Amino acid sequence: EAQVTQNPRYLITVTGKKLTVTCSQNMNHEYMSWYRQDPGLGLRQIYYSMNVEVTDKGDVPEGYKVSRKEKRNFPLILESPSPNQTSLYFCASSPGTSGTDTQYFGPGTRLTVL
């Protein structure tokens, strides 16, 4: 089944403790992206990747890192999480980067930083 998977689905952590949220897609998609979703603010893009080893900032990149060493994986790294990073996170992928390509979203990771 074609899908985007995220792990973990739920995570509670404390301020400053480094964490990684994994994202993997099995559709051989070139483009991958991370979003955070907060009440009243909708979906905001954190980082995206056009292909292996090519990443760029979205609208809210502060406090996050990403890497794209393999085509299928796009982990989101919080080196020193803070409470304002408590949010619902979604990973997405799409076949390419043209305006006609649609995104496939993962199920989400709910992160709480105490």
Added chain:
Amino acid sequence: DAKTTQPNSMESNEEEPVHLPCNHSTISGTDYIHWYRQLPSQGPEYVIHGLTSNVNNRMASLAIAEDRKSSTLILHRATLRDAAVYYCTLSSGTYKYIFGTGTRLKVLA
């Protein structure tokens, strides 16, 4: 960067058509208009997209204004399963996606 604005919420009766508006007055000539919906406790899913002409698929129709500064997602017969948050977004050409805050659609039985 182009941004979109949508009403926060809308209501519809079951079996009736629903027109969900989106304003994108700063859209550029190469931006595609995409619509996604997010069912409760799920990630967003693709609904439809277009550039200039109106588009139809099995889920919905997309009507795009002639000046492209607004668009409308049309659900021809709303069902209870269509209750979701609907997002209008533009592809900016630099691979960045900018989502609005979405419209929460409530369908009344």
